[in-house]
Amino acid sequence: PKIDTSIREDRFQALDTISQLEAQGTILDRRNAPKPVLIFRHQETQAITALNPMCTHQGCTVELLADENVFDCPCHGSQFDLDGAVLASPAENPLPLFEVKQEGDLILVKA
């Protein structure tokens, strides 16, 4: 079924579904370009997290190294933890987190 992705009054927007997340592991949603949203599930807490995967150094898209619970930037080696905090430079600022909530199967992210 098609998701209604219009932005609601509370600024939350339904982007994807839990079923899709379970099937794919992570979802990189570029519909709100230039602000991409990366959605994934914390293995430990099972919480769903959404962040902007554009490296705060020069904007490359970071990749999740799931085995290491680390986001790695392929351009100059910056690394971030699963909450977006910087683990390795040259990036100095964290990856911005989005507020997320769940409604049935829908994953809503605050635009």
Ligand code: FES
């Ligand atoms: Fe990510 Fe430079 S753009 S480390």
